[in-house]
Amino acid sequence: MFLDIHSHRFVSDTELRVLRSYFAHEDPCTDQPFTMGVHPWSLNSRPLDSDFARVEKFAVNPKLIAVGETGLDRAIGTSFEIQKNWFLAHLNLAEQVKKPVIIHCVRAYSDLLQIRKNGRFLQPWIIHGFNENSRIVRDLVLAGCYLSVGPQILREASKVTSALPAIPSERLFFETDDSDAGIRTVYQQASKITGQPVGVLKEITLANYRTVFKETL
Template identity: 35%
Template sequence: MRQETQLFLSYQTLIDIHCHQYSQVGHMQILSRDAHELSNKADGILPKPQASKHQTEADLLLSAGYFSLGIHPWFIELQNTDTAFQTIASFMHHPRLLAIGECGLDKCIDTALDKQIDIFTQQIKLAQQFGKPMIVHCVRAFSELLQLKKHLAPSQAWIIHGFTGKPPLAEQLLKHGCYLSFGKALLQSGSQASMALLTTPNDRLFLETDAADAAIDTIYTAAAKIRDVDIACLQQQILNNFKRVFMHD
């Protein structure tokens, strides 16, 4: 992956840290996949890039993308968890697997929180074992989330995706070493996410599209306007974070 990474880093692009829809355009995506979607075969986990005579090698790298893999709390009941963990483990050495997740805790679903905590804890340990950062989903369970982080003390980065909370919650998460990823909420004028973005340090920031219709360049434009910085500067900051968290530079 190191050789591909150097090629990627020489190419001006935007980074979509978490998405559910593949888009073959000139930016880098981490496509989120759930264990129940996959078998133990790597074929089909990522869409195959379509080459054309106008595409450079860098274009093909970017269009191929990367992925994360985990057990989302919404899908716990859709699968046998032992089988799901076997599936995840079988992909741990895939060259394009960058993270575990999305995974986490959600108090707005029927699955018992104790069961969610058990499944999430196993994924934390898996991420620690294989040295992978985590893409974290959390809804109304931040107290439990931070208790787990304090108790388990993982060294791998946790990226709270789709953050929409108030600045005090952002400050608490940042204090515990989390990264924050912002998405479509930034497009809403005066949103809590916009205020939290202003207080998020450069070195803890990511941007994403998640399942939104908005393109990643639209998210970058909104974030740059809110932070009152040039998009190129914001792009470099997020690229630096990506290298540090996912490529261990």
């Protein structure tokens, strides 16, 4: 089975296991495992209290298996303090309900690592759409994070294309996010880069899924 740890799209395919990620204002399909959060890109355009109240409400649903996506993004105009406050609200909620977090992080890894170091966060954090160098891989792995790699590896010049071999297999996931690229293409490209057969990558990511979500597949 191919595992897509972060997708905003509905996909019907019996060979895929997709963890669908909803924005807080969307109505989730609660028959399947899902995640939900207030995206940092929504902070300027959404009624945040009521959106976050929806995340809190769904957070106790057994089918919500991770909080987010939430995160920090230094490439957008939204006040960083505001981003940080909402990010912390999600992180604390995840600790309360004892569920992992799906994180969007752009040019804010030192802030993220500082937050992880200063707080008492016991839940796993999954950095989605990871596209940074191997030094940042090392720092995140030491801090206990998981890294999810998406269609960015289809571009040879992406940072993650060189950094992928540095990600320890026990911390690795793959995803499609909101891209048209299929998850099989992502696995195939990862196989080409790392030299690991697709079947091995499938086993690795399913094992990581079981570890992080304490779920049998």
